[in-house]
Amino acid sequence: MSFFNHRTDEYGGSLENRLRFAREVVEAIHAGAGDDFPVQLRFSPKSMIKDFGVGAMPGETFTEMGRDMDEGIEAARLLVSYGYEALDVDVGSYDSWYWSHPPMYQAKGLYVPYARQLHEACPEIPLIVAGRMDDPELAAAATADGTATLISLARPTLADPEIVNKLQRGRRDLVRPCISCQEGCIGRIEHYSSLRCAVNPLAARETERPLPQASDRTRMRVLIIGGGVAGMEAARVLAERGHTPVLHEASDRLGGVVIAGGQPSFKEDDLALIAWYERQLEDLGVEVHLNSPVDAEVIRASGADHVLVATGSTPRLLDLGEGVPVVEATDALLDQDALGKQVVIIGGGLTGCELAISLRERGVEVTIVEALADVLEKNAPLCMANHVMLHDLVSYRGIEVLAGARAEHVTAAGLLVSVDGDQRLIPAQTVVTAIGYTPRHELETEVKAAGIPYHVIGDARRCANIMYAIWDGFEVASQLAK
Ligand SMILES: Cc1cc2nc3c(=O)[nH]c(=O)nc-3n(C[C@H](O)[C@H](O)[C@H](O)COP(=O)(O)O)c2cc1C
Ligand code: SF4
Structure with missing residues (x-):
């Protein structure tokens, strides 16, 4: 990209010179591994840069300061002529990071229109297309019209490593959705800590500690107060471990504050996450009571060995006097x-x-x-x-x-x-x-009075976000023991 590359030697200037490094890489791989060893390249045919450190918005009319599609198409042809077998297409750059690492504010399949332009110009080049491609219809359409030879799923496989097998079995309802929050994955890498996933607490630590299973002797009845994501995650994990979670939700729906958070059009995966939990709890046979506010009497009568207070948060309010609502x-x-x-x-x-x-x-x-x-x-x-x-x-x-x-x-x-x-x-x-919100855990007093061991989890412990609520639920439920 001539925007960044100001070299005056054989690695700068003409497009061929600017691609020399990529050429030398593929040639060296082939020299070592053989000509029949397939090599693919992650390649961005368009940079989406308005200026240094300034990206372009989706749909925005702007002057591309980085690589534009014309050069992208020419570069793609050259790269394949150098020996790359396939191009793994995204768009964006470090100066337009929200294209390379798309948040939920980006559309699903955001790279498809650019891959399509590339495909139309050079149909002979096999393209791999990433970028929020976890909608199977979208992915199928991109392969059906020839745009994508392969679909790439990065974050969706962190959220659910079994996504492809589940989709192949026609069980989209079993797929735990990636919510494009980037809290657990790229956001943590950015801060130099290890890779995780907000919705899948076991991501990248799958073999660390298998969930301990309950026996007839150790099985616990756990009263979970609150059906937000923390409570649902705890119920799911406890049920998977063979314990008996009993979940009470005061309202008529599971999901807690995520129901409201999931209302904007770009938060559809938050609602899909709630639907996934509902399916899981049903499949695991978890006893769920909706419209069931808990009080001291319910706690005492529960027969629970342990209580999880997952009652969420209360919004901070302002007294603004009389006037418009x-x-x-x-x-x-x-x-x-x-x-x-x-x-x-x-x-x-x-x-x-x-x-x-x-x-x-x-x-x-x-x-x-x-x-x-x-x-x-x-x-x-x-x-x-x-x-x-x-x-x-x-x-x-x-x-x-x-x-x-x-x-x-x-x-x-x-x-x-x-x-x-x-x-x-x-x-x-x-x-x-x-x-903002403040933790809501007044029932803690009632649980204490009943003398039952308990934990406070999720926003009820500390108001944060979906990731910390789920991780709280997981951490407590995965270790709970008599
Ligand atoms: C933890 C993490 C690390 C990534 N590292 C790279 C990288 O080194 N190079 C790259 O081109 N893309 C990288 N990506 C971007 C992905 O390859 C992919 O293009 C992007 O996440 C969008 O696809 P997805 O919606 O399937 O995740 C990374 C993504 C994640 C989540
Ligand atoms: S943390 Fe998990 S859910 Fe969030 S974007 Fe990354 S992979 Fe998706």
């Missing part, structure tokens, strides 16, 4: 159509920003009021690709951000805020508060 973010996510055409969101964390984008997709005018200097300042570290893409999307989608601003009170016309000592009214039909 003030709705908490979880409720707002669940009923977005009721918010009107002008919405102010107080709090530019992950929840506030995702809600803002979801509302923009519905044509709503959105302003985020953030007390800190910028949005997404306060969240637990997100994978850089997710952080930067969400941050860029907020401005790209035309969401107004009022940073360093304090919400004062609502009026009949909207929200009054103070910024740098000035007061300003932001017109709104609804004001949404997205200012």
